[in-house]
Amino acid sequence: MSSPDDPQQEPARDEPAVGPDPVGPPQFAPYHHPAAGWGAAKSVTRFLVKEGAYVDGPRAIMRMNHESGGFDCPGCAWPDDTKGLHLDICENGIKHVTWEMTRKRVGRDFFAAHSVTELSGWSDFALEDQGRLTGPMVYDAGSDHYVPISWKDAFELVGRTLRELDDPNRAAFYTSGRLGNEATFLYQLMARELGTNNLPDCSNMCHEASGRALQASLGTGKGTVDLKDWEVTDALFIMGVNAASNAPRMLTALADAHRRGAQIVHINPLIEAAATRTIVPHEFVDMALFKSTKTSTLNLQPRIGGDMALVRGMAKAILEQATADPQALDRQFIERHTTGFEAYRALCGATPWEEIERQSGLGRAEVLKAARVYRDADRSIVSWCLGVTQHEHGVDTVREIVNLLLLRGNLGREGAGPSPVRGHSNVQGNRACGIDHRPSPEFLDRLAEACGIDPPRAHGLDTVSAVEAMRRGEVTVFVAMGGNFALAAPDTPYTYEALRGCELTVQVSTKLNRSHLVHGRQALILPCLGRTEKDHQRGGVQSTSVEDSMSMVHLSVGMKRPASPHLLSEPAIVAGMARAALPDSGTPWEWYIEDYDRIRDTMSRALDGFEDFNRRVRLPLGFRIKQPARELVFLTPSGRAEFSTAPLPDVVPAPGTLALGTMRSHDQWNTTIYSDNDRYRGVRNLRTLVFLNTDDMRERGIAELDPVDITSTAKDGSTRTLNGYLAIPYDIPRGCAAGYMPEMNVLCAIGDYSTQSDQPIMKHLKVTVTKA
Numbered sequence: 001m002s003s004p005d006d007p008q009q010e011p012a013r014d015e016p017a018v019g020p021d022p023v024g025p026p027q028f029a030p031y032h033h034p035a036a037g038w039g040a041a042k043s044v045t046r047f048l049v050k051e052g053a054y055v056d057g058p059r060a061i062m063r064m065n066h067e068s069g070g071f072d073c074p075g076c077a078w079p080d081d082t083k084g085l086h087l088d089i090c091e092n093g094i095k096h097v098t099w100e101m102t103r104k105r106v107g108r109d110f111f112a113a114h115s116v117t118e119l120s121g122w123s124d125f126a127l128e129d130q131g132r133l134t135g136p137m138v139y140d141a142g143s144d145h146y147v148p149i150s151w152k153d154a155f156e157l158v159g160r161t162l163r164e165l166d167d168p169n170r171a172a173f174y175t176s177g178r179l180g181n182e183a184t185f186l187y188q189l190m191a192r193e194l195g196t197n198n199l200p201d202c203s204n205m206c207h208e209a210s211g212r213a214l215q216a217s218l219g220t221g222k223g224t225v226d227l228k229d230w231e232v233t234d235a236l237f238i239m240g241v242n243a244a245s246n247a248p249r250m251l252t253a254l255a256d257a258h259r260r261g262a263q264i265v266h267i268n269p270l271i272e273a274a275a276t277r278t279i280v281p282h283e284f285v286d287m288a289l290f291k292s293t294k295t296s297t298l299n300l301q302p303r304i305g306g307d308m309a310l311v312r313g314m315a316k317a318i319l320e321q322a323t324a325d326p327q328a329l330d331r332q333f334i335e336r337h338t339t340g341f342e343a344y345r346a347l348c349g350a351t352p353w354e355e356i357e358r359q360s361g362l363g364r365a366e367v368l369k370a371a372r373v374y375r376d377a378d379r380s381i382v383s384w385c386l387g388v389t390q391h392e393h394g395v396d397t398v399r400e401i402v403n404l405l406l407l408r409g410n411l412g413r414e415g416a417g418p419s420p421v422r423g424h425s426n427v428q429g430n431r432a433c434g435i436d437h438r439p440s441p442e443f444l445d446r447l448a449e450a451c452g453i454d455p456p457r458a459h460g461l462d463t464v465s466a467v468e469a470m471r472r473g474e475v476t477v478f479v480a481m482g483g484n485f486a487l488a489a490p491d492t493p494y495t496y497e498a499l500r501g502c503e504l505t506v507q508v509s510t511k512l513n514r515s516h517l518v519h520g521r522q523a524l525i526l527p528c529l530g531r532t533e534k535d536h537q538r539g540g541v542q543s544t545s546v547e548d549s550m551s552m553v554h555l556s557v558g559m560k561r562p563a564s565p566h567l568l569s570e571p572a573i574v575a576g577m578a579r580a581a582l583p584d585s586g587t588p589w590e591w592y593i594e595d596y597d598r599i600r601d602t603m604s605r606a607l608d609g610f611e612d613f614n615r616r617v618r619l620p621l622g623f624r625i626k627q628p629a630r631e632l633v634f635l636t637p638s639g640r641a642e643f644s645t646a647p648l649p650d651v652v653p654a655p656g657t658l659a660l661g662t663m664r665s666h667d668q669w670n671t672t673i674y675s676d677n678d679r680y681r682g683v684r685n686l687r688t689l690v691f692l693n694t695d696d697m698r699e700r701g702i703a704e705l706d707p708v709d710i711t712s713t714a715k716d717g718s719t720r721t722l723n724g725y726l727a728i729p730y731d732i733p734r735g736c737a738a739g740y741m742p743e744m745n746v747l748c749a750i751g752d753y754s755t756q757s758d759q760p761i762m763k764h765l766k767v768t769v770t771k772a
């Protein structure tokens, strides 16, 4: 056995291959090595070799996230290093880029050889593993094959179908969060010019709760801090995020923070790799020297859904302490900038410790420990991701986090504030550029003026309501800009039926996936350029812009020859569809595509925060969208930061049941599965698993790797079951369970979305687990 602190063991370990579907038996052996490091390096090397990208791969990687002239990593939304770091990269970013740059191709021959029915029997891994799509294809029902179609005819099919709708609200336009800002802007413009706000997006499944909570509390839907704040803060609270896998470049910030003596508190039912030790992603020298750095000073394991009670407990402790210690609260800040403090104080006072302990699943001493760290820090940042948002009470929990920050004036100053970790690399930019099914009147007024259109005012459909509307036959055209909606959305069989009921489904994609096989009566696959690829238009090589988790907007320019000469850029595909659907449109669609600066000029007139866009986006690190709350300007009804006073939800599972959270493995990107391994959690060759507490296993007579059946019970009482999953004993609180998305979407009922955020409740399924 090697000890957790002995990274020297690392190179000797035979790392799992990132390759085709694993052939070996499922294995589980707790992993005791620092996150990143040699395991990451080996994993990356195998991946580059497998994708045949070992020449282009490294060259591209050197250009990733560069201060100038590079492309933005299409992986996560973590901001780029502010000092223009020359290797600001990570294992998963490299895998992600390499995945896009694969030499494999899915051409006409492929579709001629395989019917849709046959492909439907393939694994999702096998589908994407075929490589890049090369030309537009249309479904031919007679032969059950996709057959080639010209771009012109493809656009005409979309245009005709949209024109023939008796109501534009019969169409829905989905966005997956990697779409660049320019294409995003044109896409929402097309939808609104058609007359609908039906703009569901992946954000409806991840940070809708954060946006709504921050908007209500602070009058701005985003976090207020940037990387510089991370560099000077005294305490970091990291809640519900698996940083080592999903935002690996955060490890750099955590390691730096630890080195300068900051406190780092991880709050997660699972002790994830980032909560132990790390080798900083880009520090290959450290890797060679086997040096690892600590990235945690305290780990707390609340029960699933217990975060709000924990934060309430911390606030209660601070308020109790304030009676003897005037410095515990920032009274001046509270008086000047907030409203609702007295009510919140009363609520904390009235919340008994027993309830806080029961709901958080933590002992009072642990809650006090976290409160002590918070009290002793002059500046604190709270960062969170899906572990906090994908719950019934996601909005209340984020608001409770803001309450806690307000108590000590941790807002609007250096090193302090809320810092949600966003998902897709441009999911934040999508919202900023108009992908919003609930647009504000101010946004629509400005858009109307800048673009000379008359946008619809009624709110549109989000992800869940779009699925429901398709299922009822009300929405009949579904267009997806990227993503893999069939698998990403909850209640897989229900979503399949919804998509299959459509008259036309259109998928703008880079690779083959399930959403091409679960399609409407008519279906199109429209292949697009990836972010790594050169985008040639009449006006020369074009760049697009993206916005990261911390509101930095910068340009991304592709450098590779496109995977096929028949690909179009995403802006060009939108323009092609728009021209065909809106023959009388006054929008100069083609003119925009010749030179994306023209799109950006219109965006500077239409979008708040994008003034002087073309100039500012060309600054070395781009520009930061102004955050009013950062300047202590609160666009709330009261003009102040607003404390909230929501009751604690009851999150304790009923006897005999467990709360199950769905999450990602280390070797996947949402619905894209790289391998069946989850290195940091010690799993090999297995995805159909459920992590369980050992006492919960014993009570049910379940042993390690035993097959089990998992049954979820929805709010409406309906049940859904997955059979034959393997049980993995894990360090997770009693009453909690975890497993992988997207497979477990089978267990998420379509009706089980949060009444606060409309987000599917993907982190808190009510399940029973029994031996199969």
Ligand SMILES: Nc1nc2c(c(=O)[nH]1)N[C@H]1C(S)=C(S)[C@@H](COP(=O)(O)OP(=O)(O)OC[C@H]3O[C@@H](n4cnc5c(=O)[nH]c(N)nc54)[C@H](O)[C@@H]3O)O[C@H]1N2
Pocket: 075, 076, 077, 092, 206, 239, 240, 241, 242, 243, 245, 246, 247, 267, 268, 269, 270, 272, 302, 303, 304, 305, 306, 307, 385, 386, 387, 388, 422, 423, 424, 661, 662, 663, 664, 665, 666, 668, 669, 670, 671, 763
């Ligand atoms: N490599 C890679 N990077 C990615 C992605 C990817 O799939 N692969 N996906 C991207 C996207 S779109 C997103 S939105 C983000 C997602 O990033 P994450 O939010 O890290 O995603 P999940 O894997 O769902 O992990 C959720 C974490 O929350 C914890 N958790 C579960 N329930 C609770 C709870 O009740 N309370 C707390 N405190 N924690 C809980 C889980 O243990 C897990 O560590 O990552 C982005 N980055």
Ligand SMILES: Nc1nc2c(c(=O)[nH]1)N[C@H]1C(S)=C(S)[C@@H](COP(=O)(O)OP(=O)(O)OC[C@H]3O[C@@H](n4cnc5c(=O)[nH]c(N)nc54)[C@H](O)[C@@H]3O)O[C@H]1N2
Pocket: 128, 175, 176, 177, 178, 202, 203, 205, 206, 386, 390, 423, 424, 481, 482, 483, 484, 485, 487, 488, 489, 490, 508, 509, 510, 511, 512, 513, 528, 529, 530, 531, 570, 662, 663, 664, 669, 670, 671, 672, 741, 742, 744, 745, 748, 762
């Ligand atoms: N149970 C459960 N379900 C979840 C979640 C969960 O935690 N639990 N998380 C949710 C979250 S946070 C998210 S964000 C969604 C993810 O949902 P999506 O964003 O819909 O899914 P992805 O898997 O990211 O999409 C992968 C596909 O995108 C396409 N693609 C890749 N690059 C490009 C590109 O540059 N352009 C275009 N046009 N297409 C491209 C490829 O064809 C690839 O197959 O899943 C959600 N579903």
Ligand SMILES: [Mo]
Pocket: 202, 205, 206, 422, 423, 424
């Ligand atoms: Mo996401």
